Amino acid sequence: MTQTMTTTRAPAVPPVGGVRKLIRDTHLVMTRELRPVLRDPFSVIFGMIQPLVFLGLFGPLLVGSLGGQAESTVGSSVWQWFVPSILVMTALFGTTTVGANLLFEFQTGAHERMLVTPLSRPSLLIGRALKEMAPLAAQAVIIVLVMIPFGFQLYPAGALIGFLLLAVFGVGIGSLSYALAIAVRKQEWMFWAVQQTVIFPLMILSGMLLPLETGPGWMQVASKFNPLTYLVDAERALFAGDIGSSAAGWGWVAALVTVAVGLTVGIRSMRRSAG
Amino acid sequence: MIRTRELTKDFAVGKSRTVHAVRGISLDIEDGELIAVLGPNGAGKTTTMRMLTTLLEPTSGSATVAGHDVVAESATVRSLIGYVGQGNGAGHMQRASDELYSQGLIYGLDRRTARKRVGELLEALDLAALASRKVSSLSGGQRRRLDVAMGLVHNPSLLFLDEPSTGLDPHNRANLWDHILQMRQQAARPMTIMLTTHYLDEADSMAGRVVVVDNGEVIADDTAEALKSELAGDRVVLSLDDAGRAGELAALVGRMPGGRDVVVDGDAVTGRVANGPRTLPVLLREADRAGLTVVSAQVHRPTLDDVFLSLTGRSLREAENSSPTDSKEAA
Numbered sequence: 352m353t354q355t356m357t358t359t360r361a362p363a364v365p366p367v368g369g370v371r372k373l374i375r376d377t378h379l380v381m382t383r384e385l386r387p388v389l390r391d392p393f394s395v396i397f398g399m400i401q402p403l404v405f406l407g408l409f410g411p412l413l414v415g416s417l418g419g420q421a422e423s424t425v426g427s428s429v430w431q432w433f434v435p436s437i438l439v440m441t442a443l444f445g446t447t448t449v450g451a452n453l454l455f456e457f458q459t460g461a462h463e464r465m466l467v468t469p470l471s472r473p474s475l476l477i478g479r480a481l482k483e484m485a486p487l488a489a490q491a492v493i494i495v496l497v498m499i500p501f502g503f504q505l506y507p508a509g510a511l512i513g514f515l516l517l518a519v520f521g522v523g524i525g526s527l528s529y530a531l532a533i534a535v536r537k538q539e540w541m542f543w544a545v546q547q548t549v550i551f552p553l554m555i556l557s558g559m560l561l562p563l564e565t566g567p568g569w570m571q572v573a574s575k576f577n578p579l580t581y582l583v584d585a586e587r588a589l590f591a592g593d594i595g596s597s598a599a600g601w602g603w604v605a606a607l608v609t610v611a612v613g614l615t616v617g618i619r620s621m622r623r624s625a626g
Numbered sequence: 627m628i629r630t631r632e633l634t635k636d637f638a639v640g641k642s643r644t645v646h647a648v649r650g651i652s653l654d655i656e657d658g659e660l661i662a663v664l665g666p667n668g669a670g671k672t673t674t675m676r677m678l679t680t681l682l683e684p685t686s687g688s689a690t691v692a693g694h695d696v697v698a699e700s701a702t703v704r705s706l707i708g709y710v711g712q713g714n715g716a717g718h719m720q721r722a723s724d725e726l727y728s729q730g731l732i733y734g735l736d737r738r739t740a741r742k743r744v745g746e747l748l749e750a751l752d753l754a755a756l757a758s759r760k761v762s763s764l765s766g767g768q769r770r771r772l773d774v775a776m777g778l779v780h781n782p783s784l785l786f787l788d789e790p791s792t793g794l795d796p797h798n799r800a801n802l803w804d805h806i807l808q809m810r811q812q813a814a815r816p817m818t819i820m821l822t823t824h825y826l827d828e829a830d831s832m833a834g835r836v837v838v839v840d841n842g843e844v845i846a847d848d849t850a851e852a853l854k855s856e857l858a859g860d861r862v863v864l865s866l867d868d869a870g871r872a873g874e875l876a877a878l879v880g881r882m883p884g885g886r887d888v889v890v891d892g893d894a895v896t897g898r899v900a901n902g903p904r905t906l907p908v909l910l911r912e913a914d915r916a917g918l919t920v921v922s923a924q925v926h927r928p929t930l931d932d933v934f935l936s937l938t939g940r941s942l943r944e945a946e947n948s949s950p951t952d953s954k955e956a957a
Contacts, residue, residue: 376732383728387719460713464776467679468732469705625681 373477376470380478385485395486399493402441406433406498409560417565424562430503435513435586436559438491439579442517443554445483446525447546450532453479457536457624466625476617480525484518491517506592512599513589516606520582523609526617533620557583581605627784627818628655628678633687634842635673647673649842650687657783658816662823662833664930666942670842671822672712675788678820679709692784705733708782712789714769715776716761722772723748723757726779733780747775750812751805767798771805778809785810787821791828799825803832826930826942838934845937850930858932859884860902860925862909867919869893875918882909902927 388395414429425432456462465475491514495505528546535541554560556570557579563571574580585602593599635648648670655661663671676682678691680700689696692706716725723744730740748754751771756764764772770790777785790806791799810817823829829836830850838846838853846853862879866872872890876897880888884900899905902925913920934942 379728379731383717383720383724386721386724386728387717390721390724391719456717458713459718460711460715461717463681463711463713464709464715466681467704467707467709467711468729469701469734470732471701625676 373471373474376474377478377481380465380470380474381482384479384482388482388486395489398445398486399490402437402490402494403497405440406437406494409433413561417562424564428502428504430498430501431591432562432587434494434498434503435590436583437494438513438517439557439559439583439586440554441490441494442487442521443524443550443579445487446480446521447528447550449479449483449525450528450530450542450546453529453532454536454539454542457532463625472621473614473618476526476529476614476621477522479529480522481518483525484521487517487521488514504591506590509589509592509594512594513586516582516585516589516599516602519603519610520606523606523611523613526610526613530613530617530620533624536624553577553579556580559583578605578609627657627659628653628689628691628820630674630678630689631687633674633677633689634685635670635677635682636685647842648677648684651839651842651844652687653837653844653847655818655820658818659835660810660819660821660833661835661837662821662829663837663839664823664826664829664934664942665839666824669839671824671839672788673842674839675786675820675822679707679786680704705780706782706784708777708780708785710773710777710785710787710790712792714761715773716769718760718762720761721758722753722761722764725761725772726775729776729779735780743779747778750809751775767794767801770794770798770802774802774806774809781813782817783813783815784818784820787819789822789824791823791825799828803828807832824942830930836930838930838937840934840938846933853930853933854928858928858936859886859898859900860905860927861896861898861932862902862906863894863896863922863924863926864909864913864920865894865922867893867921871918874916875913875920878912878916878918879909 410429410433413425413433417424453462456465491510495503495510499505531545532542535545556563556574556577558564558574559579563574581598581601582605584598585600585605588596588598588602630651630653633648633651634646637645637647639645647668651670651674663674665671673682677684678689678696680696680703683697691703694702694706696703716722720728726744726747727740730743731737735743744757745754748757751774753768753771753775756768761769761772774787774790777787787806791802794802806819810819821828821833834849836846836848836850836853837844846857848856864875864879866875869892872893872895875895876888876890879885879895879897879899882897882899882905884898884905886898888895888897899909906923906925910920910923931942934940
């Protein structure tokens with residue numbers, strides 16, 4: 352034992368810097384976070400059921416509730432309209448709640464442990480947010496496969512780009528969720544209060560679940576100021592194969608602005624999170 | 627290994643109030659020292675340690691740790707030090723060995739070396755049988771040993787332990803210390819250890835040097851033995867058959883060499899004297915001559931609590947009512 356203890360010595364400073372270190376650290380954080388998921392895949396499988404339930408129970412009501420206006424709002428296939436919605440909703444629920452994990456790690460001391468290691472601060476945020484995308488990718492594949500027999504038409508290139516767009520947006524939202532958790536870590540109940548208060552107006556005002564075309568004018572105006580609106584429209588365009596449409600372009604603008612704001616706020620919070 | 631100059635930390639509480647958690651701490655800690663920072667809750671021990679480990683930025687003053695400034699070169703400091711915080715560092719959903727492996731990679735070990743190091747640490751800290759257990763299913767003592775393993779994954783030459791044994795029962799505390807001291811001996815270089823504690827006996831028996839902190843300042847800094855013999859005398863406890871004459875006995879104790887802090891409580895008289903074992907027989911003869919019948923007599927060697935009391939006028943255990951009774955007090 353005595354001999355072996357002295358043989359393994361870490362280099363004082365890992366010999367990488369800058370962007371390479373950020374990528375390496377982000378990868379380390381992400382794989383560390385994914386390890387328990389891979390060890391216990393049932394949690395992922397269980398997570399797949401919820402969006403399917405939503406699709407199965409909400410989708411059929413959608414057309415009926417719109418009456419004669421269904422054709423002019425959601426188009427000829429309700430699934431073509433609704434499947435992208437469900438993917439965005441799943442991503443939104445997944446990423447807005449990630450801060451709760453961090454709150455738990457504040458309590459136990461696991462977050463402090465990470466802060467005292469040489470890991471770069473941004474990697475703690477980006478690695479964790481990216482980790483949420485892995486289960487989401489699996490969920491997306493299953494949702495799409497299940498819906499194809501019901502008339503959902505898959506455009507693979509558009510769907511792939513749509514998923515990338517969603518991942519960029521998700522990293523931004525995840526970062527904001529972590530920032531929120533760090534800001535309210537001394538009053539934890541605030542996390543859920545804020546998360547719930549923000550998420551439902553954003554969802555409804557994005558036309559994600561019900562088309563806003565049939566709603567009052569003020570809601571349509573409000574939706575123009577909601578970044579989620581552009582994301583949902585872009586996902587519908589991409590999943591319909593319209594890769595070059597202006598809706599897709601505005602979606603990228605919304606996602607990139609979200610990720611820029613999210614990372615700026617999140618990294619600043621992460622740096623101060625030991626206090 | 628550690629050098630601080632006039633280190634301070636203020637916390638803003640609410641809009642207008644500021645708490646001065648650390649008020650100008652200057653310390654020099656040499657390579658290979660095992661130093662305990664002792665003080666009640668809120669004394670500034672943990673805040674000081676969090677500044678030295680780069681978790682908090684100092685309000686003013688400077689600190690170099692392992693040769694690097696904690697603010698300007700915080701990333702380098704982090705790569706050189708080991709740290710075991712007050713909480714459990716391992717993620718609850720992680721397996722013990724996975725978490726150690728991740729830490730190894732984080733500190734720059736390659737996969738093979740990391741895997742080997744995980745094996746060594748699990749073995750050395752008696753965790754080998756628990757390698758694939760989830761952290762959430764480990765006992766308090768097991769989690770604490772895993773924390774120590776995580777702190778040592780990169781063989782640091784400096785280890786910070788923030789209240790390492792708080793919440794552990796005496797058996798697990800002793801076991802944890804056995805492991806820490808063993809790992810320290812096995813290190814290639816003499817490992818410097820700085821620990822904070824509010825356990826008097828821990829500071830007394832483990833540390834070569836004790837720094838007593840109160841109200842954000844260092845109020846004493848020496849070996850435990852020197853602190854005890856210089857700052858606190860031996861304590862005598864006498865009881866009398868006649869509570870009515872306790873005052874006379876108290877006066878007698880006060881006249882002994884070094885006699886002070888004499889307190890009467892019913893038929894019991896306690897006080898401090900120099901060199902208790904020699905003074906006590908003299909005291910008893912004098913009491914006899916005065917016609918006082920002493921029915922029991924004890925001498926207590928001073929504890930670090932007595933040191934704290936003589937420095938601050940407060941007992942550490944009053945300031946810190948969660949601390950257990952010092953085992954030496956009962957001897």
